[in-house]
Amino acid sequence: MFKEKFSEGIISAKQFNREDIEYILKQGRKMIRVKNSHILNGKILATLFFEPSTRTRLSFESAMYRLGGNVIGFHSADVSSFKKGESIADTIRTVQNYSDCIVMRNPLEGAAILASRFANIPIINAGSGSGEHPTQALLDLLTIKEECGTIDGLNIGIVGDLKYGRTAHSLSLLLSNFEVNIYFISPRELSLRNRYKAYLQERKIKYKEITRYRNILDILDVLYMTRIQKERFVDQEEYEKVKSAYVFNEEDLEKTKENFKLMHPLPRITEIHPNVDTYSDKAIYFKQTGYGLALRKAILAELMID
């Protein structure tokens, strides 16, 4: 059923209704305890990364090996025929002959949709420009579910560059399937785009847009930090003024609830102070990478098992 619905792959968080999410989280949960398996023996995953990645690529590759499969691919546009001017459509129509599923990261927002239109095997969108990164959002939900016991009823803050941040986009779309209060926290010029807000409004999701998280730390169950790139600010003086408001530190942690969880898709640059790392009951961003492996095993298994 999941396999049929997602036969073209996982392109956008919008493909997922609540039932789909609950199903894949249940499968992800099972995978936490399955270290190795042979269910994908003989299968090949192609990982086509036109942009750098550590976590996403390596977790997909590890997941594939843990399930008995193999991996081909490239890690940089420079070593592929993209450098010679080949189109995504042509690359996809070639690589599908060599593999059973394609994971692609590309700087263009529409790249994953385009790829899925030309492919006869499932495409997994591993980040498409400032668009989406749906498997990151799914692993974020698995993390919340496992660490908080529930998703419904939570107060969830999402901090950072919400305009260009593909992780924040996909997470917001997925959360629209749950009874949550979302706080979108960003500088005004980097607030969530209207199209995402319209989607949430249609689905009657309660959300607020604010520019600081320090006032609401005592009510949050989850704070999801993301990176704000200096270069995104039109006014660099403005950046200097606000940047410390987006660096989570030990003092912040003290103001949080007992069951509070701090998350981050990583890489983290300066936006969480390293001292916070030691509070591993609340600072769960490294654990999150472990849930990522389990979730990606579940996805690969669902899409490729015969």
Next chain:
Amino acid sequence: MFKEKFSEGIISAKQFNREDIEYILKQGRKMIRVKNSHILNGKILATLFFEPSTRTRLSFESAMYRLGGNVIGFHSADVSSFKKGESIADTIRTVQNYSDCIVMRNPLEGAAILASRFANIPIINAGSGSGEHPTQALLDLLTIKEECGTIDGLNIGIVGDLKYGRTAHSLSLLLSNFEVNIYFISPRELSLRNRYKAYLQERKIKYKEITRYRNILDILDVLYMTRIQKERFVDQEEYEKVKSAYVFNEEDLEKTKENFKLMHPLPRITEIHPNVDTYSDKAIYFKQTGYGLALRKAILAELMID
């Protein structure tokens, strides 16, 4: 027998007589239906790519995994000791300790021969500068054989930069084993080098050199397009004048015979219009990549099975 003759590897299309070609095409044909196998369990293929590649590297790697083997290698000269000034001879004498067969692409024309002189395991030339690319030509013949039912008796046009195009060189050499009429189509300054023409003449192959293909579209069975790089033209005005003559479009397709086949080693940049792609009975360049996988499985199996 094949294994003994090719124990040093596959360096040039000149190594192949008609019997060798027919044998490897027969093996390639069998591999079309063998999705997975264990015949190369425990074997390691090294893919040493000093130049970018999508199709060649990924199809060799996929072929190796489909047969049960493993792969090591590098995809860019920048990440190897080549960057520190190591010679090809030293690289080969090292890597042969870690693998059972080496696939190499290198910008120097003589690289593959040099490598095979120092190696004690088979070397497969995956493109040596403006020299040769023999496994591409073998997969081209497999494609022709499977799609046209025969190679003998065909009228085959080869278009593009025939002076520097390694694919065109290897294909011409292989075709000299068959009863074909070849049309070499290129701007005059990029015509086939004398050494290749001399080889064809010795073997009494009928060929013509022309600068346009549009007049002969109605007699061709196969048109093999390749890329002409703008940079190859001494006179850029000349390039602007001729370039449209080397872009295959829908109108061209209408002038072709019912069983006409359009091929391309890919990547294709502008030399075939995307509209042509939809005529998949005649436009077989993506199917060609599938035959490539089968042919490379056959080659790896032949060279490495104990």
Next chain:
Amino acid sequence: MFKEKFSEGIISAKQFNREDIEYILKQGRKMIRVKNSHILNGKILATLFFEPSTRTRLSFESAMYRLGGNVIGFHSADVSSFKKGESIADTIRTVQNYSDCIVMRNPLEGAAILASRFANIPIINAGSGSGEHPTQALLDLLTIKEECGTIDGLNIGIVGDLKYGRTAHSLSLLLSNFEVNIYFISPRELSLRNRYKAYLQERKIKYKEITRYRNILDILDVLYMTRIQKERFVDQEEYEKVKSAYVFNEEDLEKTKENFKLMHPLPRITEIHPNVDTYSDKAIYFKQTGYGLALRKAILAELMID
């Protein structure tokens, strides 16, 4: 026992006492005859190379596959999140969720120690700046043991940039566990650092520092050549004066003892003349790469077998 002692990994040659070395050389010797095995089935090695490598990375990867395991990783800092500013500590705490052991090369001298402090799986230092490269030194000892029959009692010359050469550092530290005479041969400005000399003195190792090897060729059992980078010389005229004194040639070979062995960690640029290569009883640097594979198989097996 080995596994317990080295549960944090292999960071420095200083971790090894004579018993440890003899144990791992014995295991390495056994691996020479074991081509393939399944002892690491289901295990994943991560190879994180922030600097280029041919031998080290490919031999670890080949070793892993020969033992039945799999490999993930990156070959250049450019394709990882390091490019976005991620710290080594964060990269390690992520990748340990995807793998069973990490091999890392990094331009910073303290990188491997730092990594092992944060990791909960073994870290193998595959070169840390101008610091150490302990598995290279272990394979050098395996080579000496197998080719000379003994390590004790030998006269061993180590030539090159001893100040910055991490291979020379680790080899010197390991040799301090044996009864050897070491000749350190380098231009004065590139002589061994005091900290390494102090270590040898403490352990009562007989060593001499000289600037030329030609006078002692008749007493040496092993000469270990390494590269001197032109850029290391403050005075380029000085470099031009001395450089030929550091190029081993055929005439040098004639002055050596019957059982003399010439070694090199490779890549070799100009410091051994290619004519010397043909004297394969004395010039054993390519054989050395084969011992490297065996030794690395032994290390991976020791660190990862359950």
